Amino acid sequence: MAEDADVIVVGGGLAGLVAATEIAEAGKRVIVVDQEGEQSLGGQAFWSFGGLFLVDSPEQRRLGIKDSYDLALQDWMGSAGFDRDEDLWPRRWAQAYVAFAAGEKRGWLRAMGHRIFPVVGWAERGGYDAMGHGNSVPRFHVTWGTGPGIVEPFERRAREAESNGRLTFKFRHRVDSLMTSHGTVDGVSGVVLEPDKIERGRSSSRRATGEFTLRAQAVIVASGGIGGNHDLVRQNWPKRLGAAPANMISGVPEHVDGRMIGIMEAAGARLINRDRMWHYVEGIKNWSPIWPRHGIRILPGPSSMWFDATGRRLPSPLFPGSDTLGQLQYIMSTGHDYSWFVLTQSIIKKEFALSGSEQNPDLTGKSWMMTARRATNKGAPAPVEAFKAHGVDFIVRDNLADLVGGMNALVDDDLLNAEDIKAQIEARDREIENAYAKDTQVLNIHNARRYIGDRLIRTAKPHRILDPAHGPLIAVKLNILTRKTLGGFETDLDSRVFGQDGKIMPGLYAAGEAAGFGGGGMHGYRSLEGTFLGGCLFSGRNAGRAAAKAVS
Numbered sequence: 029m030a031e032d033a034d035v036i037v038v039g040g041g042l043a044g045l046v047a048a049t050e051i052a053e054a055g056k057r058v059i060v061v062d063q064e065g066e067q068s069l070g071g072q073a074f075w076s077f078g079g080l081f082l083v084d085s086p087e088q089r090r091l092g093i094k095d096s097y098d099l100a101l102q103d104w105m106g107s108a109g110f111d112r113d114e115d116l117w118p119r120r121w122a123q124a125y126v127a128f129a130a131g132e133k134r135g136w137l138r139a140m141g142h143r144i145f146p147v148v149g150w151a152e153r154g155g156y157d158a159m160g161h162g163n164s165v166p167r168f169h170v171t172w173g174t175g176p177g178i179v180e181p182f183e184r185r186a187r188e189a190e191s192n193g194r195l196t197f198k199f200r201h202r203v204d205s206l207m208t209s210h211g212t213v214d215g216v217s218g219v220v221l222e223p224d225k226i227e228r229g230r231s232s233s234r235r236a237t238g239e240f241t242l243r244a245q246a247v248i249v250a251s252g253g254i255g256g257n258h259d260l261v262r263q264n265w266p267k268r269l270g271a272a273p274a275n276m277i278s279g280v281p282e283h284v285d286g287r288m289i290g291i292m293e294a295a296g297a298r299l300i301n302r303d304r305m306w307h308y309v310e311g312i313k314n315w316s317p318i319w320p321r322h323g324i325r326i327l328p329g330p331s332s333m334w335f336d337a338t339g340r341r342l343p344s345p346l347f348p349g350s351d352t353l354g355q356l357q358y359i360m361s362t363g364h365d366y367s368w369f370v371l372t373q374s375i376i377k378k379e380f381a382l383s384g385s386e387q388n389p390d391l392t393g394k395s396w397m398m399t400a401r402r403a404t405n406k407g408a409p410a411p412v413e414a415f416k417a418h419g420v421d422f423i424v425r426d427n428l429a430d431l432v433g434g435m436n437a438l439v440d441d442d443l444l445n446a447e448d449i450k451a452q453i454e455a456r457d458r459e460i461e462n463a464y465a466k467d468t469q470v471l472n473i474h475n476a477r478r479y480i481g482d483r484l485i486r487t488a489k490p491h492r493i494l495d496p497a498h499g500p501l502i503a504v505k506l507n508i509l510t511r512k513t514l515g516g517f518e519t520d521l522d523s524r525v526f527g528q529d530g531k532i533m534p535g536l537y538a539a540g541e542a543a544g545f546g547g548g549g550m551h552g553y554r555s556l557e558g559t560f561l562g563g564c565l566f567s568g569r570n571a572g573r574a575a576a577k578a579v580s
């Protein structure tokens with residue numbers, strides 16, 4: 029049967045682009061098929077903050093951070109908590125990925141023109157023991173140019189390959205099935221969707237205008253996760269977290285629909301760890317939405333006080349930025365699917381960052397001048413101030429009684445008692461004036477300020493929350509925001525997919541979120557952050573190189 033290319037890649041997100049460019053550079057012909065239009069090239073990565081997990085980088089060293097492969101692997105394994113038979117390949121991927129992050133990753137990107145913002149962020153700080161969850165040191169390296177800055181080198185390489193005839197894009201082609209001949213996956217078929225000039229990120233038309241079939245020697249599936257499909261999220265919701273939340277907002281566009289999962293399973297591929305997901309608990313409703321139920325994640329600094337829906341402070345160590353899964357588990361145990369931050373203007377100004385390229389025009393636009401204002405400005409960054417002014421989840425008041433009144437009014441309930449909240453804040457405020465405090469969150473704040481990066485742009489000078497000089501007071505209702513899929517198709521280190529019979533399926537590869545970023549779930553239960561884009565780079569590269577080698 030005539031082949032249309034050597035390899036077909038399903039998905040023009042970051043993982044698909046990386047795989048396709050590796051294939052083209054190996055001298056092979058590749059077709060990239062995507063259900064969205066050309067304007068959406070890059071998928072989720074375009075919208076991302078561009079944060080990358082790197083280990084022992086020059087950026088870390090310049091800031092006095094001592095990191096190593098061993099420390100990072102200890103942190104990874106403590107966070108992953110691998111505990112299943114099917115964690116065999118995820119565990120191997122985890123080791124290989126940490127080695128990549130401590131080795132080639134930065135230099136490989138740098139050679140393509142990728143650059144990093146010099147202040148390294150400290151995400152998922154944990155708070156348990158040395159073998160527990162969390163980053164022992166700051167490792168979150170933000171791409172200069174955020175999401176578009178990580179897509180750019182691969183789009184450029186793909187366009188070059190397109191112009192020399194090695195790479196062909198087939199936009200608005202939605203794959204509905206995989207084709208197999210003599211036991212080898214060798215093609216895809218589906219429908220051609222009508223052209224749609226809708227802006228990137230908005231939901232595009234699903235009206236089919238025709239059908240297509242494409243043949244090749246191998247197929248790489250890089251179709252993303254399930255975060256835009258709340259029915260699938262609910263269906264796969266882990267039993268250990270109780271019932272799925274009644275209300276969720278979406279941290280990803282609607283094309284993150286998980287359709288390819290059923291299609292791959294129908295072809296015999298083995299999906300593992302489907303109940304492992306990475307959703308955030310600091311989601312706010314976007315006042316200017318692009319995609320349905322559009323939510324934004326707050327990347328919080330360490331100082332906001334965190335209360336559950338009934339007004340109880342979240343227990344130690346579940347402070348902002350510590351343990352996303354632990355926080356989700358706690359919040360779901362309260363019987364409510366939201367919680368509250370209470371903070372001051374001084375805290376919001378220094379500590380609120382919003383995840384997403386469009387929420388960070390300074391870093392996305394590569395403007396040093398605008399970025400410097402993060403450290404020097406009187407107010408919070410403009411997108412944060414805009415949320416404060418227009419976001420439905422924000423309440424701003426001059427005194428606590430009014431603030432709590434506003435919080436109760438927002439949820440149309442009287443779960444919160446102003447006196448009770450006041451007592452908890454006053455107790456915390458007494459500790460903040462004490463250099464030897466016993467309150468773990470206060471200790472964390474002092475620890476954060478020992479790191480120059482945090483002191484400069486991420487951690488407010490310690491102060492009493494009820495000190496009017498730092499007002500007004502702000503409360504933010506935090507929603508559960510769907511984002512990443514940690515499970516996926518089981519793959520070996522060449523990204524070859526295992527079948528439900530436990531054998532490699534000839535011709536079939538998976539990369540990126542569809543492969544649980546490698547192996548079917550290299551993160552285990554939790555992420556150290558910045559590991560998803562990197563997972564696309566690593567698994568896309570492995571898939572592309574292996575497929576290029578395998579085809580004749």
Ligand SMILES: Cc1cc2nc3c(=O)[nH]c(=O)nc-3n(C[C@H](O)[C@H](O)[C@H](O)COP(=O)(O)OP(=O)(O)OC[C@H]3O[C@@H](n4cnc5c(N)ncnc54)[C@H](O)[C@@H]3O)c2cc1C
Pocket residue numbers: 038039040041042043044061062063064068070071072073074075076077078079080201202203204250251252253279280281283284285287288383384385512539540541542557558559560561562564
């Ligand atoms: C706002 C935001 C911020 C983020 N910030 C970070 C960060 O700082 N650091 C980090 O590491 N990660 C971050 N992430 C996560 C990261 O961006 C994603 O996990 C990653 O980009 C996923 O890439 P992918 O190539 O696997 O999938 P996707 O980007 O989802 O691409 C998959 C592509 O496949 C196409 N497709 C799906 N099904 C079909 C089909 N049946 N037929 C044809 N085409 C199909 C889709 O249209 C899509 O274009 C963020 C994500 C978002 C949304």
